[in-house]
Each structure stands twice: as C-alpha cells, then as structure tokens.
Amino acid sequence: MTPEQKKFAKGYRFNNFEGQPEAKISQLDIPSKVTIPLKQGFGDEVAPIVEIGQTVEAGQIIGRDDESISSPVHSSINGEVVAIEKIDYLGEETTVITIESNGNDGLQTLPGASVNWQDMPADTIDELVYLSGAASSGTSGIPTTFNSASIMPNEVENVIVQGVASQIHNISLEVLLKGDILSHFTAGLKILKKLMPKARFHMALDESQNRTISKALQLMSPVKTINVFTVPRKYPLHRDEVLIPLLLGQKIPHGYLAANIGAIVLDIPAILAVYDAVTEGIPLIEKTIALCGPGFRENTHVKARIGTCLEDILKKRTKPGKDIRLVKNSCLTGNTLTDMSLPISRTFNSIIALTEGTEREFLSFVRPGVNKDSFSRVFLSSLFEGLSPRIKKGCDTNLHGEVRPCIACGFCEDVCPVNLIPHLLFHQVQNDVIDELLINYKIFDCIDCNLCTYVCTSKIPLAKYIKDGREKLADEGLTCPEPDFPLKGVKP
C-alpha cells in the first residue's frame, strides 16, 4: 500500500517551536474529587440520572438522554455524588456532577464487550460505541442507531481519520500509538468499518510521521478499503473544512457539519476509544493530554481521569516565578484557562502554557531575532531552520509590534486555507460597509482559524474584523445562502 501524497498550497507550517511535548506519558493518581460536565464532545447536554447522595462506580453512566442527539456521560471514579449544579464551563452554562472518591479503584465495564469483535453482530458494536461515550468523539460524533450524531451509520459515505499535527504544539503520535496500541488502532478502524459498512475509509497523516506511516501501512495492508494520504504539516489541515475538500473534493456548506455531507472525521484517540469500548467494555473516562509550551517545567503527556480539576493536573508542573497564560488545545483558537478549579473533559487534547508578554516591543518587526517566527521570513530564525534544531522559535503572548495600517503585502491572502481575501473583508468591515458584497466575497466561508491575524505584517486582528462582519450581516438579516444540493441528516 503506497500512500497518496496530497499537496496544499495555502496554510502555514509552524516549524520548530519551543515547548513540543516529549514522547513520554505519566498516569496521574485517581483524584479525590471529580466534576463531570454533562456536555462533553459532540452532542447536546444530557440529563443527570443520579441524585445527590447516591453511590456511583467508575464507568457508571450518570447522564444520558436518548431523545436528543447526544452520548452518555460516566462517573470517572468510585464514590458519592455530592453536587449537581450549573456552572460557567469555558464560556457555556453547563450542568456538572461532582463526585467525591471513596478510595476504591475498580471500574464498571460495559456488558457484551469481547476481544472476538469479528464475531460480534453490528448492533452490539453500535450499542457499545454509544454506551461508552466514544460516540461523542470528533466534530460530528460517531453515528449509532442511538442518535449520537446527526446522521445514521448507514448514511456515512466517508470516514476520515486525521493524524495531522498542524498546530504550533501537537500531541505526540508516538505516545498515542506506541507499542501494541498501533494494532488496537487498526482493529478500531475495522470495528468502525463494521459499524458503517457503506463508508469508504481514509487516513490522513502528516508527512513528518514517517515511522508511524510505514508501521500503519504494514498493519493495514490487509484492509483494502482504506486510502492512506500524506499531507503537509500545515495549519489548519486538521480542520474538517480544509481536510475534506483536500481529500474528497467536497465542501462543507456554512452552518453545516461534515456529517451533513456524509463524512465523519475522527482523530486517533477516538479510534482507540472505540477499540477499548468494543473489546474490553471500557467507557471513555480518561484522557491523554499533552502539556506543551515554554511555561511548563517539562513538556510531556499525562493520562488523567475526566473531571480532574486543572489544578490537580498542573500542580508543580508550571515554571515558578513566571507569569503564565494557559490555553486549551490551540495557541491560535483555544480557550484561555483562568479558573484552575474547572475540570478537564473529553475535549481536552493539550494544555499550552505560554509566558505572558509584559512589555510592548517598539519596532519589534524590524529587529532581528533567531527565535522569532515570521511568515515573511525576515528574521534570522528562517536561516537557522533546518540547520540547527536546537535553536527553537519562541512562543509567548506578546503582539511583537504595534497595529499599523495595512500595507497590502497580501500575506493574509497567501495563507487563507479557504481562499478568502482577508484584507478586502477587513477594509469593508472597518469602513462599516456591511452589504451583500461581503457575502459575494465569501465572508461566510471563513472558518475562524486566525491564521490571517497571525501572519499579518501590520498586526491587524483580521479574523476578529471578519467575525464582526458576519455578526453585523446577521443583524441586518443578511445570511449565507443555503446550499443548492441535497444534504443529509439534521442541520446543527
């Protein structure tokens, strides 16, 4: 099996930044208390099915709603329910269940799971994937007959597994797929093939993952129905709106999900969660999280129970005496984490610790620097790239310069992954010209990846202007035209 190489002219390579996590992992102790959000991953918030004072086991379903598009949520420890309340969880009002541990470390597994999954009927696989919570994975969920996604399993035409490390900091594929786990991954794919028999399967790995690609190809050679692609390590190729057009030549209309065009995109942890659920009956109660960025003492990975608070994960791990900003999953688009009492959920892949910029750097854009990244390659770092991997580029929260007028350099246009002209949209919105021209310039195609803002020579917050432009259009009743081709399932 030879992978097909896909080229992508847009986007941006984040090469050689400091704070990449090493391929090491440590298992955290079972926490004395967890706070479990009832909305985790894809789907609606579920209803609690336990009461305060009730004893629960690790792996027991504590929230479930078969009427809405959702997947069950589990207790991640053994103990007693001490609170059910609504909190502000990363900007959304969310019901959470707090459980205090009783010190036992057992786990309630799902009945019907078996390592002989080949002999298992498809409806048992369907039920196990749903009951385990694995069905909440990905941007559209994994379809089951239990309403876990906006389409049914037999409507899925394409499943894409994305192993694209396109962010500034990325979870290590070596950690996710080390040792025997690679064979679990390939078995997980075959299990999903049984669940969605009409689907064609594709895998996109970034070209830097040579070892993983060749091992995966060896293991998957008997599975003739999987197309393997290599793609450049470019941001934001992990996004459905960019990866699907590149691999399948199909576009996701604005306001819809990949599922509405019959495609499901899943990451590697999602495939492993399916394997664990179907072969061992293990529900999704743990997460591997990469600790990235220069603000950590050690850049590594931890495996923690869902519901563990950030404080328990981060204690003694950040550098002392530094002002640090913590960000979830992506430097460019992630939530800032300020409340350390908040728990991790299924949606955490990485926590990034950036050193907080305290000074404005006057005329920073003309100062040379071996550790500065720039799209225009004006800094010395571009000379050292590839020559000395020990010289890493810095990553902090400074703007590194002042906001200046647009100089029409076109860099924002060069990188936009969905072929917009960000400076054109910016000028329209800045001048308050909110009319149909913005729709003609495809403002609704913007995927809020923030790459235009990142590369802008003049430090203009382009993506924010573009988002404001869309909101102002909506205020004036101007919306994105509906697609003129049939879509599947329920509109999100």
Ligand code: SF4
């Ligand atoms: S934020 Fe929007 S306009 Fe800017 S690069 Fe991303 S998709 Fe293009």
Ligand code: SF4
């Ligand atoms: S990158 Fe900034 S300065 Fe250059 S064209 Fe775009 S908006 Fe203007």
